[in-house]
Amino acid sequence: MRNRLLSLPIQLAPCGGEPYKQQIARAIEELIVTGRLRADDQLPSINELVAMLKVSKNTVLGAYQLLQDAGLIRSALRRGFFVEAVGDCALKPAELASRPAQPPPIYASTVRPVHAPGVHTPPPPVPVRFDFKVGRPSPHAFPWRRWAALSNQLLRHAGRAIGEYSPAEGLWGLRMQLADYLASAKMLSVEPEQIIIVAGTQEALSLIVANCLDDGAEVVMEAPGYTGFSHLLAQHRARSVQVPVDAEGLRTALLPERALPLAYVTPSHQYPLGHTLSLARRRQLLEWAARNGTLIIEDDYDGDFRYASAPLPPLVAMDPTRVVYLGTFSKVLGPGLRLGYLVCPPALVDSITRRKALLNNGCPWLEQAVMARYLESGEYSRHVHSLRQRYRKQRDSLLDGLQRVWGHAGEVSGEHGGMHVAFRLPDGSASATEVARMALARGVRLLRCRRPPAAAGAMSVSCCSATPRSTSAPSRRR
């Protein structure tokens, strides 16, 4: 449990015109949205607040009720009131919303850190007002009404479905819809039988690593690259062979010529620098893999977003026997769904399915069933399309802003697709670490890229999750 608070910094304006209960609720809301109250903090008891503010018990009860209705706090029987971890401050009942016009509150991150460095970052020392955290979709874009309607429809059948184990490899309907989607959206021709539904890209990587690696094995990955993968390798006692990237993506000329079981790449939008692997390099990579007996993991984590030229064909389209393709719904709908998929070479389907069964017997039924319907109806495609428009605009604002501040100094990469761009600071400026620190002290979170040399002085900046918090206040409920 977090803090147990005995008092709160609340000043009531007796002649303010606004009823006390709304003043109290608003003051507490401010404390929550500015991050001074954190998820799971315990609020003062009713009596404590009564004593402190010299108001009636009903007033305090009314204020807490308003906050509960707004999803900002919860009550736990005989324990008291707690700040809600999942409350979306954007949704308030009419009463709370009736306060005088003022700048919209900016949300502090209430996500608790996990113990896997590189997968998530620890919480910042000050409230984050503009969070340019990488890889999160705009929180206002989630189609919750539609999701609720589909869930509702499907839950009528839930007894039979939830009362059983679904297939470990995923619901057939979802795999079939995904095959259709990949055919139309990415020109990928895959059989539904090749698709295995997993709890996000991280689980896909876990399954492949557990399936394909022995202790001490060496695995090629990009430098800089996704640290969630290098931590996974370390856990499996495998070693990473770091191959640098440049503006054409992985520098294939530097690939070691020896038998290596796995190579992990992000061809469509290199993580974190955002480069696209060129066609020539794609060919070289596949030829290298064929020579050395390597299985390639193609992580297309945000491949749905492409703003300029037509995308290059995925690696898996060029050599379906040697590439495992990873897709995810985390970037389009949200990582809280824990839903992704891998497209396996036929030879791997059985062993990965068996692993998934012994790991956790498959993914939850409801998310899969809803997603299948959402794909089937064409809504998913339309949603991706509208996100693409939205994210393109947000990217444009971000590039404008960078230009205004830095002029032609510095260097942007990754702006042609995906959900973030990288920005390399000009020579002679403060270090990326220093800039990120200064920004954070002002409530702006950036992600500093860590690995030299390609990433020296570079920072990744989301053009998706952050900007809506500062610019889209009027359209928040979309």
Next chain:
Amino acid sequence: MRNRLLSLPIQLAPCGGEPYKQQIARAIEELIVTGRLRADDQLPSINELVAMLKVSKNTVLGAYQLLQDAGLIRSALRRGFFVEAVGDCALKPAELASRPAQPPPIYASTVRPVHAPGVHTPPPPVPVRFDFKVGRPSPHAFPWRRWAALSNQLLRHAGRAIGEYSPAEGLWGLRMQLADYLASAKMLSVEPEQIIIVAGTQEALSLIVANCLDDGAEVVMEAPGYTGFSHLLAQHRARSVQVPVDAEGLRTALLPERALPLAYVTPSHQYPLGHTLSLARRRQLLEWAARNGTLIIEDDYDGDFRYASAPLPPLVAMDPTRVVYLGTFSKVLGPGLRLGYLVCPPALVDSITRRKALLNNGCPWLEQAVMARYLESGEYSRHVHSLRQRYRKQRDSLLDGLQRVWGHAGEVSGEHGGMHVAFRLPDGSASATEVARMALARGVRLLRCRRPPAAAGAMSVSCCSATPRSTSAPSRRR
């Protein structure tokens, strides 16, 4: 994909009074619910059925529409119509329900086998009319209305919650509610911080095995025991040391006296024979573990159901530093939720959390959030209570039936708790294999226990998932 059917065995009664479209829909429903049509079978096209039945196109379209509305089939654009994998045949629109009274349809299993023997069994050769499959809750008991209402409420906040990674160890609210529940329902005093939310018991086992075992390690398990665990051990190149069980549970006197990292037991209702580990044996087991430095996995897979005496204290209550306690919602609500938890000794919390983060970054947000509310409101406790009444009655019917057929011959075990009983055939009768085969040929599925000597001639029979299918027709929509 399964079969592509070009025709169906449908006879229309021209003077039957019932419109053709309903006759057709009903006939196809019968084929589905009796298992002659299987999940993902492709139905004849509209034109094929028109040609076969000599009816109008609109009639066939109408019939397919009725079946779609009932969730029994689905249409896939440009591919045709398919039997639905998740359809609950019990829920039909008014039109379909208006047919003449007749015995309720019995459901065939539409679950597809996975490739993990012991986790699931392959589909039977004939339609299963009475499925005494072990470990599935009654499909009619799932509180879908309430689940839909809670999902609906929570999805309003989904953008912010699904748009983020939740904590890998699970939502704080759920862990807090679980700590409360364990305190009141099992007199277990645990801190929320010790609870880690996982995708079911199988994932809990995967995490522990990956965390605690090296190649070639030896692990104690019960004989007969849960084969899903022995397969997991094999995958991790660990070996099982099989210790027999008797009427008091694990025969602790036979435990090997050497340093062993792990022991896996099911004390409250031994799987599959159903014995309860006696208090004396519990003490011996814990003393043995302390002597040999062993961590005990206590799998309380259906410990919510106890029909006679008060339950013994869980092992974890007797030695919280040496026992990992596994709980699951699979048996109360359904395995399709993929939601369970482990209560870790404090020393293990960090490493298991880190493993969960690197494995798949946590469980989906919605199931966790709904479950937290369902626990908080007290509805979960009430649901368990009403299930206990229901399952006790069903167990009584089952015991009556066994008595009627076998008299005092044979031997029942595990009838005082849990969701299934085991029945040992009397000496001189056909073998368990033979009895199970004969039963299956008549559409009755039993689970034969496999490992001698304790299990020779024994069969496990669910008293939960099967009986409702034959007896609870009038209350199906509960």
